Amino acid sequence: MLLAVDAGNTNVVFALVDEGEVRARWRIATDPRRTADEYAVWLHQLLALEGFAAADVTQVIIGTVVPRALHNLTVLAQKYFKVEPLVAGQGAAAWTLRLDVPEPGSVGADRALNALAGHARHQGDLIxxxxxxxxxxxxVDFDGSYKGGIIAPGINLSLDALVGAAAKLPRIAIEAPRDRSVVGRTTESQMLIGVYWGYVAMIEGLIARLRSEIGRPAKVVATGGLATLFDQHTHVFDAIEPDLTITGLALLAGQASR
Incomplete structure (x- = not known):
């Protein structure tokens, strides 16, 4: 069974994948100082709760955008699962897609993995x-080439900046508004409208511009924890793929083992 590890800036996601199916997944806050021993104590307990054991893991692949986290995750695989991990984008797990950008080395592992999995699951041009x-x-081009894209602040990052810079604004939870009104009657509702509907407008506007520049029909695939939240109030997404990055890791691991 494959243990796929997606180490992002906020969370590290561990997923057990068996014949392409995600059997279990767990997440923990990203902390580059967390040792392999700490990961092991936490992960072994969770494996047992789901009815698995460390011996069930026969392959490990790591994809990370946090270079400092890689060492301890590698030690985790070597010491506690007795396997040499694959690292997405390196060695036997080198990218199998074309990174058609001026600086291929600067493309984050998560974005390359999403492109790989997206092309494997959907035909044609993709956003x-x-x-x-x-x-x-x-x-992602119709032939699977990664062509580039856009980086925008995440919604929680935007909210943190707003609350941190304005002393009287309260911290609010990100949720879908109860109605489509954009006239807030309280400070909290005005903040939610600004953050949520402002983000929806950004998503729809940027996708429209991308589609116009691509010049061909392009399917929009959304992933990440908040994808379903925004899907409630926009029709711009053609598909929601919660495990797209994990799918990319599984595909890369399968290709590396052939």
Whole structure:
């Protein structure tokens, strides 16, 4: 069984994948100082709760945009799962898609993995929207080439900046508004309208511009924890793929083992 590890700026997601199916997943806050021993204590307990054991893991692949986290995750695989991990974009797990940008080395592993998985699951030109610490928009050509995209502040990052810079504004939860009114009657409702509907407008506007520039019909695939939240009030997404990055890791691991 494959243990796929997606180390992002906010969370590290561990997923057990068996024959392409995600059997279990867990997440923990990203902390580059967290040791392999700390990961192991936490992860072994969660494996047991789901009815699995460390011995069930026969392959590990790591995709990370946090370079400092890689060492301890590598030690975790070596010491506690007795396997040499694959690292997305390196060695046997080198990218199998064309990164058609001036600086291929600067493309984040998560974005390349999303492009790889998106092309494997959907035909034609793609726009992949990933709601993470940052919200990214990635353009994948009909032949599977990664063409570039857009990086925007994530919605929680935007809200943190707003609350941090304005002393009297309260911290609010990000949720879908109860109605479509954009006239807020309280400070909290005005903040939610500004953040939520402002973000919807940004998403729809940027996707419209990307589609216009691509010049061909492009399918929009959304991933990340907040994708379903925005899907409630916009029709711009053609598909929601919560495990797109994990799927990319599984595909890369499968290709590396052939």
């Amino acid at each position: 992949i929207v990933d709601f993470g610490t940052a919200t990214t928009f990635d353009v």
